[in-house]
Amino acid sequence: xxxxAKMLDRYRxxxxxYRHLPGDFGLREHTVVLLQTVFSGAQxxxxxxxETLAKxxxxxxxxxxxRWVSEEEIALGSLAAGSIKVGPITPDFSxxxxxxxxLRASTLASKGTYHLLVTGPMHPNTVKYKLIGxxxxxxxxxxxxxxxxxxxxxxxxxxxxxxxxxxxxxADGTVxxxxxxxxVQVGL
Amino acid sequence: xxxxxxxxxxxxxxPTKATDVDPTILTLAPLDPARDTMLALFAAACNFELGPAWxxxxxxxxxxxxxxxxxxxxxxxxxxxxxQRAGSFPMLFLSRDSGKYDDFSLARKQLTQTWGLHYxxxxxxxxxxxxxxxxxxxxxxxxxxxxxxxxxxxYQNGDAVLWSVYLATLNITSAVVGQAKFADxxxxxxxxxSLSMELVSTEIVExxxxxxxxxxxxxxxxxxxxxxxxxxxxxxxxxxAYAPQLAPWAVDSIPPATQGNIQVDTGTGNIQVDxxxxxxxxxx
Numbered sequence: 001x002x003x004x005a006k007m008l009d010r011y012r013x014x015x016x017x018y019r020h021l022p023g024d025f026g027l028r029e030h031t032v033v034l035l036q037t038v039f040s041g042a043q044x045x046x047x048x049x050x051e052t053l054a055k056x057x058x059x060x061x062x063x064x065x066x067r068w069v070s071e072e073e074i075a076l077g078s079l080a081a082g083s084i085k086v087g088p089i090t091p092d093f094s095x096x097x098x099x100x101x102x103l104r105a106s107t108l109a110s111k112g113t114y115h116l117l118v119t120g121p122m123h124p125n126t127v128k129y130k131l132i133g134x135x136x137x138x139x140x141x142x143x144x145x146x147x148x149x150x151x152x153x154x155x156x157x158x159x160x161x162x163x164x165x166x167x168x169x170x171a172d173g174t175v176x177x178x179x180x181x182x183x184v185q186v187g188l
Numbered sequence: 189x190x191x192x193x194x195x196x197x198x199x200x201x202x203p204t205k206a207t208d209v210d211p212t213i214l215t216l217a218p219l220d221p222a223r224d225t226m227l228a229l230f231a232a233a234c235n236f237e238l239g240p241a242w243x244x245x246x247x248x249x250x251x252x253x254x255x256x257x258x259x260x261x262x263x264x265x266x267x268x269x270x271x272q273r274a275g276s277f278p279m280l281f282l283s284r285d286s287g288k289y290d291d292f293s294l295a296r297k298q299l300t301q302t303w304g305l306h307y308x309x310x311x312x313x314x315x316x317x318x319x320x321x322x323x324x325x326x327x328x329x330x331x332x333x334x335x336x337x338x339x340x341x342x343y344q345n346g347d348a349v350l351w352s353v354y355l356a357t358l359n360i361t362s363a364v365v366g367q368a369k370f371a372d373x374x375x376x377x378x379x380x381x382s383l384s385m386e387l388v389s390t391e392i393v394e395x396x397x398x399x400x401x402x403x404x405x406x407x408x409x410x411x412x413x414x415x416x417x418x419x420x421x422x423x424x425x426x427x428x429a430y431a432p433q434l435a436p437w438a439v440d441s442i443p444p445a446t447q448g449n450i451q452v453d454t455g456t457g458n459i460q461v462d463x464x465x466x467x468x469x470x471x472x
Contacts, residue, residue: 043262044273046213108274110259115272130272149272 008139012093015140016059019090023062030066030120032056032086032144035128036105038112049155053117056089059096064089066118069145080147084118084129088141103134103144116146126152197299198222198391199353220284222353222391223262227282229343229350230305231257233334234280234327236342242323249316251309254278256323265306265368265382277310277380278323285386292392295406298356303387305331308368308380317381324383328363331385335360357390 022028034054041047056064069083077083092099101107105114116129129146136142192203199221208218217224238256246252259276261269264283269275285302292298307327312320334340335358338348350358363386367379411420 041213041215043217043260046215046217048214105274110274110276112274113272114274130268132271 009093011140016090016096020059020062028063030118031063033117035115035117036108036112038109044111051155082148084146085143087143091142100136117152128152194396196394196396222355225349225353227260227262230331231260231280232343233340234330237330238326245319265308279308281306297393299391301389305385305387307383311380324365328383332360355389356392359388360385361388362386
């Protein structure tokens with residue numbers, strides 16, 4: 001008797017081994033990066049931000065297909081002009097693929113943000129997209145639907161200032177650090 | 189800064205300085221202190237007042253372990269926010285919507301501001317709706333009571349913070365309990381149970397001390413006449429004299445403690461009350 005789980009794994013393996021071929025021939029020009037951003041402040045956008053970038057790749061590190069949806073799809077799907085569809089993306093299986101949790105950013109901390117970064121002939125300077133939907137109901141491929149948000153700017157190295165006069169009370173006395181002049185005073 | 193605008197609209201002070209931005213937060217949010225204060229106040233009040241009952245009822249629902257207000261956002265509850273930001277529900281949103289600048293008096297302007305306040309739960313099934321839906325109307329009632337008190341003991345020691353951010357008036361004008369979608373009309377979008385309220389506030393312009401002398405008032409005297417002489421004054425009127433803004437709605441604010449001695453001069457002699465000792469002396 002066939003084991004459905006093993007059969008599914010086998011079919012996904014087949015898709016994985018052939019889906020990257022256009023990329024091998026240089027026909028997948030757009031790279032897609034899954035971008036998760038978390039902020040050290042109390043609210044989204046506050047204080048220092050930390051970005052985690054993960055490229056969305058098929059076998060051998062090839063880019064997935066990215067296509068700009070047609071006007072008809074925009075009208076029927078209530079999508080914004082410039083919307084894209086990324087995929088087919090091979091779901092995860094025993095030796096490869098991309099898990100749904102990565103596509104959904106399931107582990108993203110509360111108040112963090114999630115975007116796709118698209119770079120290629122259409123967006124030489126990289127554009128940030130927001131995820132509109134995931135087509136995940138088919139066993140052998142997933143699709144991401146996304147709308148453009150803004151140009152992407154890599155985070156500048158801006159570290160929030162440390163408040164002046166940080167006091168640490170140690171067992172042998174108070175240590176006071178004045179960040180304005182760098183002085184450290186002990187035993188105040 | 190020598191040439192600039194020196195005035196305050198509500199709690200928005202001019203001129204704006206680089207030091208207005210907190211270097212540890214790095215946002216322009218401090219330029220509008222009223223909004224973030226209101227949002228934090230309402231969230232604290234709802235969690236304090238409704239939290240215990242909510243924690244009992246939400247067991248076994250998708251909202252178990254969440255506070256009455258688990259998350260806040262200082263903006264509108266748009267699809268833009270929900271699709272880009274990992275939010276936690278229930279969530280409280282507060283945004284400045286439409287506003288109108290007009291005259292508070294002859295000399296002073298005011299901003300009449302409409303606010304959108306939205307309290308949104310996550311999608312829940314019909315059974316959990318029966319369990320939790322009544323939180324919506326109670327959130328509205330709690331916020332109304334908090335506005336009347338100008339503060340809440342759960343936020344900044346109960347200080348009248350709505351007075352501190354110079355909201356001359358703040359009232360709830362409407363509240364609608366219902367369901368909302370975040371997907372711009374998409375038919376397959378889940379329904380979120382929500383409370384949508386409209387608030388209206390008034391923020392009044394006040395002059396601030398700048399490099400020039402502050403405006404105190406203006407007198408007008410209009411005369412008429414010809415070569416034979418002047419008839420004056422023909423018309424005479426004065427603007428109002430500037431006085432520090434009062435908060436007529438803050439009737440329940442606690443006056444500062446009286447320091448030192450209080451003397452009351454009666455017809456028969458002085459009465460002195462010493463609050464530190466409780467001593468009353470008559471006929472001094």
